[in-house]
Amino acid sequence: MYDLVIANGKVVTPGRVRNCSLGVRGEEIAILSEDKLEGKRTIDATGKVVLPGAIDPHVHLELPFQGTISADDFYQGTVAAAFGGVTSVIDFAIHGKDVDILDHIQARRELAEPKVVVDYSFHPSFTTETQQNLDYVQKLIELGMPTFKLFLPYKREGFHVGDGFLFKMLQETHRHNGLVLIHAENADVVEQLMQEQEARGKVSWMQHYDSRPNFVEGTSIATSIELAKAAGSALYVVHLSTEEGLNHLRQAQHQGYPIMMETCPQYLEFTKDVYAQEDGLNYIMTPPMRLKKDNEALWSGIERGDIPCMGTDHCPFSTEQKLLGRELFSKVPNGGMGVETLLPYMFSEGVNQGRISLSRLAQLLSENTAKIHGLQHKGSLEVGKDADIVIVDPQLKRTVTAEAMHSNSDYSLYEGRELTGWPVITISRGEVIVEEGELKAERGRGKFVERTISSELLNAAPQGGLA
Numbered sequence: 001m002y003d004l005v006i007a008n009g010k011v012v013t014p015g016r017v018r019n020c021s022l023g024v025r026g027e028e029i030a031i032l033s034e035d036k037l038e039g040k041r042t043i044d045a046t047g048k049v050v051l052p053g054a055i056d057p058h059v060h061l062e063l064p065f066q067g068t069i070s071a072d073d074f075y076q077g078t079v080a081a082a083f084g085g086v087t088s089v090i091d092f093a094i095h096g097k098d099v100d101i102l103d104h105i106q107a108r109r110e111l112a113e114p115k116v117v118v119d120y121s122f123h124p125s126f127t128t129e130t131q132q133n134l135d136y137v138q139k140l141i142e143l144g145m146p147t148f149k150l151f152l153p154y155k156r157e158g159f160h161v162g163d164g165f166l167f168k169m170l171q172e173t174h175r176h177n178g179l180v181l182i183h184a185e186n187a188d189v190v191e192q193l194m195q196e197q198e199a200r201g202k203v204s205w206m207q208h209y210d211s212r213p214n215f216v217e218g219t220s221i222a223t224s225i226e227l228a229k230a231a232g233s234a235l236y237v238v239h240l241s242t243e244e245g246l247n248h249l250r251q252a253q254h255q256g257y258p259i260m261m262e263t264c265p266q267y268l269e270f271t272k273d274v275y276a277q278e279d280g281l282n283y284i285m286t287p288p289m290r291l292k293k294d295n296e297a298l299w300s301g302i303e304r305g306d307i308p309c310m311g312t313d314h315c316p317f318s319t320e321q322k323l324l325g326r327e328l329f330s331k332v333p334n335g336g337m338g339v340e341t342l343l344p345y346m347f348s349e350g351v352n353q354g355r356i357s358l359s360r361l362a363q364l365l366s367e368n369t370a371k372i373h374g375l376q377h378k379g380s381l382e383v384g385k386d387a388d389i390v391i392v393d394p395q396l397k398r399t400v401t402a403e404a405m406h407s408n409s410d411y412s413l414y415e416g417r418e419l420t421g422w423p424v425i426t427i428s429r430g431e432v433i434v435e436e437g438e439l440k441a442e443r444g445r446g447k448f449v450e451r452t453i454s455s456e457l458l459n460a461a462p463q464g465g466l467a
């Protein structure tokens with residue numbers, strides 16, 4: 001007798017979609033079988049797709065940023081995640097200039113612990129170029145946080161680090177089995193262009209795009225790849241938004257370097273035309289929305305498998321917060337929502353539009369994400385893995401509205417957009433946490449997950465380490 005049985009679903013396992021039943025014991029997947037299974041509770045998944053819970057490796061919950069704090073705290077952000085079929089999130093621990101990273105991580109865990117409803121972790125993020133931080137790399141990896149985020153832009157925000165420190169971090173992480181994640185933009189060029197745009201006063205929200213055009217991402221990615229090659233290390237680029245950046249990354253992958261990246265649904269969907277809209281400030285995030293040719297190039301990168309995983313950069317602000325920048329583009333807090341629509345968007349636009357298979361969807365949202373970010377017990381529907389499962393109705397049509405979503409933000413980037421293929425049940429470590437549109441999870445039930453990345457993945461060519 002299993003604690004929970006999911007019967008008769010189309011179950012997406014690594015490399016194979018099976019019509020079978022899945023049995024859960026305690027917090028883990030205990031069996032996958034074509035035979036009938038007995039369970040204390042049985043969920044009939046006839047006509048449904050059973051996927052591994054999605055993992056969002058890029059969220060910013062209650063992030064103090066640009067004069068305000070991102071609108072979703074660890075409770076509301078993880079509730080939104082749960083409704084979207086996301087069963088693990090990785091947030092960023094970005095320490096203040098005079099705050100020790102270990103103290104900051106401790107404080108952030110205390111903030112998160114009583115609130116989270118799905119499992120979580122942090123990417124330590126260094127904002128000072130000190131030997132002390134380099135020395136912390138090994139310790140942080142031992143503490144289960146092997147992914148280090150470096151912001152190459154954001155000089156004004158105090159997040160920026162330079163290429164010299166990036167190079168040292170690439171060397172240090174390579175020594176200890178860690179991975180550097182970069183937000184790739186050339187800081188000096190951005191600053192120069194921002195000043196030029198600011199001198200014009202308020203003209204249009206397009207000034208955000210004009211201060212961060214495609215080449216500032218492309219050039220930063222190109223330089224960072226060369227640094228990674230010289231350091232002999234792997235590299236991961238967050239929120240990839242341009243064809244230029246993708247071309248550099250693909251070239252390095254084809255040369256056999258362990259170069260990885262994520263993109264986000266917003267860079268597949270929107271173009272810079274949104275900045276011509278009156279509500280264009282709602283779309284101000286970094287990187288900005290790009291061009292049609294970038295949407296298409298990124299979709300091709302996903303279809304071919306060059307882009308192994310997806311994140312959302314979920315960092316919502318309310319209209320009131322966005323209006324802090326009503327007088328000037330550069331005063332608008334950068335960020336948008338996305339964790340709840342990640343899976344439905346990729347199901348609708350990816351699977352249902354025939355761009356990707358169910359297997360590729362599972363790789364993009366779970367399997368590859370777990371491998372790259374070192375969530376060893378998560379990411380796939382296999383015996384012994386955590387029973388993090390999402391049951392999706394592939395035909396269910398819903399229209400996105402801020403009201404129907406669970407973010408604290410009062411608008412959605414996808415407002416009015418009909419998507420087909422929505423989660424109907426979300427299960428985290430064997431516990432049903434969302435069902436029939438209702439939250440079943442206790443506040444604080446989520447656990448901190450210690451992560452370890454396999455050295456094969458960090459040293460192999462992408463094709464060798466990932467499906």
Ligand code: URP
Nearest residue numbers: 285286287313315334335
């Ligand atoms: O605009 C964004 N993306 N805000 C969050 C910080 C970052 O750059 O990821």
Ligand code: ZN
Nearest residue numbers: 183239286287
């Ligand atoms: Zn970023």
Ligand code: ZN
Nearest residue numbers: 058060313315
């Ligand atoms: Zn981000």
